[in-house]
Amino acid sequence: MIDPLAEVVALLRPGAPFSKLVIASAPWAVRRTETGRPFYFVLLQGSCRLRIDSATRSDTITLNEGDFALIPSARAFATSSLDRQPPAHDEVVDTAITPMPGGARVGDPDGPVDTRMLVGNCVFGSPDAALLVSLLPDWVHVRGEDRLSTLVQLVGDESRSDRPAREIVMAHLLEVLLIEALRSTASASTSSSLMRGLSDPRLALALRLMHQRPSESWTVAQLARESAMSRSAFFERFSEAVGMAPIEYLLAWRMALAKQLLRQGGTAMSDIAERVGYSSVSTFGVAFTRHVGMPPGRYAKQGIEAAAA
Structure with missing residues (x-):
């Protein structure tokens, strides 16, 4: 895992x-x-x-x-x-x-x-x-x-x-x-965080699944089932422990991965879209622009220029 x-x-x-x-x-x-x-x-x-x-x-x-x-x-x-x-x-x-x-x-x-x-x-x-x-x-x-x-x-x-x-x-x-x-999670603060979520065995399973398969069309109901919890209980427990709702966390992680791939270069936009859970370049572009504030192509170009500087 x-x-x-x-x-x-x-x-x-x-x-x-x-x-x-x-x-x-x-x-x-x-x-x-x-x-x-x-x-x-x-x-x-x-x-x-x-x-x-x-x-x-x-x-x-x-x-x-x-x-x-x-x-x-x-x-x-x-x-x-x-x-x-x-x-x-x-x-x-x-x-x-x-x-x-x-x-x-x-x-x-x-x-x-x-x-x-x-x-x-x-x-x-x-x-x-x-x-x-x-x-x-x-x-x-x-x-x-x-x-x-x-x-x-x-x-x-x-x-x-x-x-x-x-x-x-x-x-x-x-x-x-x-x-x-x-x-080291054993002595971590009790504030909402990824570490706190990982210290909860049920939430840890859901977090690992999102990281292992970010391209999957996860829903709160599916993640709750995988965690052997009701949908409402899972949503509340995850949000309180991690500090953001499950799908908000999934989106943030997908965008972090997409940014990394765009900065590295060498990967087709269609492949990046697929790896972070989007069925087309256009839907990925809309989501990325909304989240980051610029289209993925421009973000990738800025990353290349910064690396060359």
Whole structure:
């Protein structure tokens, strides 16, 4: 069976080329505003609190040594030592931040260091990142995963070293760490997401079928039958877990696949239409234009020109 999360991660093309080391001495607090870019934290030593603010709610979690946290679309967040709560958006923060090679020193520059973390922005190489990120949780917090713990240890060792090609090794380690975190569903947030849908065995079956056979003319009734649920129960459960209705999800995935095929080139428009569930080029063109805002031919031409530039 096809793994939907693996397909989403593959299309996202995640990377982590930007990182800095932050060392801190309690008490401290830092607040940051982002523009929707993905942001990650790797706790190398000690503990801290992380507050994540979204449009509708705020969540505060505790990060301990060996933990990994990812905010796929960061807008505003704050971190602090354990002896205080992370500052709210309107709270004045007076913690000293001292630049240092490769990062920053937070808190009393002469105080004992009790927290070390690697933080930074990720990049998603896909032009469809906004669509694909909408399928991920508001945040991911991974703890107690042996594979991730090993990766965190390797990242920590490399960050403290001065070996040749250090930056290249760090970038690749962080990419693997990012992918491991995205595919780890056990500690994922409870916000609506593909990961939450995949954690439900019945919904997971429907999701895998849509990814395995996107060309099929799926209906809510058929997917509900495959999931051994009533139509209304399936629709409600899927929408609540994934964050969009079943056929809306199917359309979004078909369009993501179509965009990928158009960007790659070399595939006839009729074949692309058939592979994503449309009986003719014209019906595919209408659906694609409505969803993307331009005809598939123009989209493909722009992709070729961008690749050649």
